[in-house]
Amino acid sequence: MNASVSTPALIALDWGTTSLRAYLLGADGAVLDTRASPAGIMNLPAGRFDQAFEETCGAWLDAHATLAAPLPVIAAGMVGSAQGWVEAPYVETPAGADALVAGIVTVKAARGVEVHVVPGVLERGVLPNVMRGEETQIFGALASEPSLGTSGGALIGLPGTHAKWAFVSDERIERFYTFMTGETFAALRDHSILGRTMQPGASHDEQAFIRGVDTARDAGHAGVLATIFTTRTLGLTGQLTGEQQPDYLSGLLIGHELRGLNEVLTRERSALAGKTLRLIGNDALCDRYRAALARFGCHDAPTVAQATERGLYRIAARAGLVAAPVRTA
């Protein structure tokens, strides 16, 4: 083992709405330790950022303090929003890593350490779009696979509460879309008539999920406001059990997201069918998206591993917070 690998060189924080994940990284970006906390910014009383930071990272900072300097700290996500610890104003598309580095805002923690907060990205226009945290993951994907950002551009999907689809070229985020798929699913399941006939299933019902995807793809032209009602009517007509309805609705919504994305691509003389893209997100959700993408003819959509920590490391290195050269593979 190389000595530099095992020497902590950076604390990297993925600090979002509902959770805080902390990584202790070596000088070459290797993950030496991790911590997870429910201290997302929505779960914190105002002004308690310092306490959450101390609870999560204090021991690392104590253990690895040197005479020269404390460990540098970088953070991305909603921690940089107006409701966060310090606001790091959005940088605008097209946004490269240098723009993100230039937009870093620091906040001094109680113990004197400076926390470097990565800005989010804003796209202006008729349909303005914002991201916070995903930009860092996207640059993590580019760090893992540099050819993504150069060879004719890449499409990167980040499934979730607010799913993002980013078009990347020349190592910059050119533009992106946000689909409120996850949050709309939860709102409809928990707060509409559709939830009343649903029953929690013992496991994921792939068949019901695919049926939803296919319905959106083949019969979704009236739009999602029309098709979602079939979650109920297929139940009323004995074609979908209560246990199948959540997965059917999930398939419908993801199917409509991909239908919309495909329409965007079609207007650019492209299509999901045959396309190569990358996914970033948790494994179960990426698996769902891969299954849905396959129904649209897209069979090359691997998940990028460790995009978050690689992105944080890459931006920190570019900002000079760690001395090692940026790893490109």
Next chain:
Amino acid sequence: MNASVSTPALIALDWGTTSLRAYLLGADGAVLDTRASPAGIMNLPAGRFDQAFEETCGAWLDAHATLAAPLPVIAAGMVGSAQGWVEAPYVETPAGADALVAGIVTVKAARGVEVHVVPGVLERGVLPNVMRGEETQIFGALASEPSLGTSGGALIGLPGTHAKWAFVSDERIERFYTFMTGETFAALRDHSILGRTMQPGASHDEQAFIRGVDTARDAGHAGVLATIFTTRTLGLTGQLTGEQQPDYLSGLLIGHELRGLNEVLTRERSALAGKTLRLIGNDALCDRYRAALARFGCHDAPTVAQATERGLYRIAARAGLVAAPVRTA
């Protein structure tokens, strides 16, 4: 005044999920009295239908009892669902008034009166659809304007929690769509991030509403899951105040509903632009839909007055519950 006008001949009930509206009708269908109650089927403890019926209609039945027979009673809406007073199984499309009459199911109230419950309508297929109550309103519209059902077919919109759009020809409901527009709006406003930056406006903001409609029409190709996020991002970028956001979102969702309907029409070589249609619903909501329809080039969409009571009367007359001939205007 004609004597027949003032003689009560029918009690007609519009008994839905959240309310019960009762009409005392004359032999010619004129409305002699009305009662409204919050005793919708969702607000009733199991088995309390009789009590709600008695509280709402008991005085009418007492006052107008004759030696010959009590006043006939007809009811439409969710009262005929599996969760209602008695289940009146759906009749299938294409559904005319005679099919509805044949599908009437009766339930005997505690005081011995028979309540005649009109069935809902079911459309089978990949996207099954159901309605309960709207079928009666649609036949009310045809009673008001018989040419609607014959001259090449008509399109009738019923805005609401679950908006319906019905294609009517040869005096039959041929097929219909359900858009969960109203319920999705409420779920997103009350249970998603979009509601967090909203503030209740003092009045309807027409400009914000139209902006939403136009965004759905002109930039909605990625679908409603994508465009709704702009409710937030237009706020973040200072283009939409908190007070404007609810009306903008309302315009977006109604705009997507009409975009979807227009897509259905386009596939039949028709379009909303230049189309003549009818609306049934409360005045404020129909006004919103008319404003939105105008943005799609449809400028002929009057509201049908008294569709519910006219429909109940028409079906009752067809069922022989009232002796007078069906009024056609």
